[in-house]
Amino acid sequence: MKKCIFLDRDGTINKYKELLHNKYDLELEEGVSEAIKQINESDYLCIVVTNQPIVARNLCTYEEALEINDYLEKLLFDANGSYLDAVYMCPHHPDRGYIEENKKFKIECECRKPKIGMVVEAQKEFNIDLNKSYLIGDTSIDIMTGKNAGLKTILLNTGLKGKDNNYDIEPDGYAENLCDAVELILKR
Numbered sequence: 001m002k003k004c005i006f007l008d009r010d011g012t013i014n015k016y017k018e019l020l021h022n023k024y025d026l027e028l029e030e031g032v033s034e035a036i037k038q039i040n041e042s043d044y045l046c047i048v049v050t051n052q053p054i055v056a057r058n059l060c061t062y063e064e065a066l067e068i069n070d071y072l073e074k075l076l077f078d079a080n081g082s083y084l085d086a087v088y089m090c091p092h093h094p095d096r097g098y099i100e101e102n103k104k105f106k107i108e109c110e111c112r113k114p115k116i117g118m119v120v121e122a123q124k125e126f127n128i129d130l131n132k133s134y135l136i137g138d139t140s141i142d143i144m145t146g147k148n149a150g151l152k153t154i155l156l157n158t159g160l161k162g163k164d165n166n167y168d169i170e171p172d173g174y175a176e177n178l179c180d181a182v183e184l185i186l187k188r
């Protein structure tokens with residue numbers, strides 16, 4: 001079985017911008033390409049799990065949301081050859097009733113964090129030992145997802161810095177940014 005470091009996307013890899021839906025607004029956080037390179041050179045997989053309700057809100061199409069992920073991968077690769085082993089994205093949102101919404105994606109799904117659908121899908125596809133794996137993110141939703149999935153969790157001081165006020169939950173560890181979090185894991 002493989003070990004994995006699951007990463008949140010917005011606020012963890014790229015700078016947090018509310019409802020980012022244009023790939024050219026993507027900007028990497030400091031040092032993330034180096035951090036991801038470190039993961040690539042370790043025995044951990046590097047897999048992104050991201051909620052992107054921008055599709056359900058009709059700010060862009062599903063295909064355009066995929067393009068944003070592709071562009072993120074390009075930015076990482078162009079920086080230093082670092083790469084993501086996979087990206088799992090939830091395009092859904094449960095709250096219906098907005099004029100501009102895309103109803104097809106306005107559903108109560110099993111993938112939207114803090115549900116663990118994306119982690120379970122990755123676990124099956126890559127044969128991951130969740131007990132030896134981590135989730136790094138910038139919100140209490142990420143920490144709750146990790147806890148729900150049996151992962152160890154690290155909360156970052158980037159992006160929303162855990163101040164999203166969704167869940168009152170303690171992570172297993174804290175780190176200043178992705179670089180420090182990866183160092184914390186790989187030093188063990």
Ligand SMILES: [Zn+2]
Nearest residue numbers: 090092109111
């Ligand atoms: Zn979903």
